[in-house]
Amino acid sequence: TATLDFDDTEGLGPEHVTVDGLPAGYYVIAVNSFSLDQDPDATVNVSVTIGGTVYTFPSHTFTTADSDGLDPSSWYRVTDLQCASDSNCTFVTPNTALQVHDTVGDFKPKLKK
Numbered sequence: 001t002a003t004l005d006f007d008d009t010e011g012l013g014p015e016h017v018t019v020d021g022l023p024a025g026y027y028v029i030a031v032n033s034f035s036l037d038q039d040p041d042a043t044v045n046v047s048v049t050i051g052g053t054v055y056t057f058p059s060h061t062f063t064t065a066d067s068d069g070l071d072p073s074s075w076y077r078v079t080d081l082q083c084a085s086d087s088n089c090t091f092v093t094p095n096t097a098l099q100v101h102d103t104v105g106d107f108k109p110k111l112k113k
Contacts, residue, residue, distance in 0.1 A: 022083055022089070023083075024083050024084050024085055025082075025083055026080065026081070026082055026083075026095070027080065027081040027082075027083065028077065028080050028081075028094070028095075028098055028100060029046070029048065029077075029078040029079050029080070029081060030075050030076060030077050030078060030100040031044050031046060031060070031075070031076045031078060032066060032069055032074055032075050032076075032100075033062035033064060033065050033066055033074040033075075033076075034065065034066065034067050035065045035067055036062065036064075036065040040063070041061050041062060041063045042061070042062050043059050043060065043061045043062075044059060044060050044061075044062070044076065045057075045059045046059075046060075046076075046078045048078075048079070048081075050089050055091070057078050057079060060076040060078075062074060062076070072099075075100045077094055077100055079091050079092075079094065080092050080093070080094045080095055080098075
């Protein structure tokens, strides 16, 4: 179950999501710049905690907002995660066949032409 514990809509953060009981599977961790309001840009810092260990990732600065999730430049692909169980997860090289933006906002394989 994923819960958005804190959603700072004023732009100063933090926002915090907790996921408990993560089933085995492949996950894409990404951030979307939903709205910049009146700001020209916004920098995000992402950390992931697994089993008590905190992993930090490079910060990312957004310069475009995208409230419908369709603009690729408004997504920051933080990492991909492969989990065998709730606490047995490994960060993996992103599978670029999965995209974080599309017409319904879900992750879908890119179709090769």
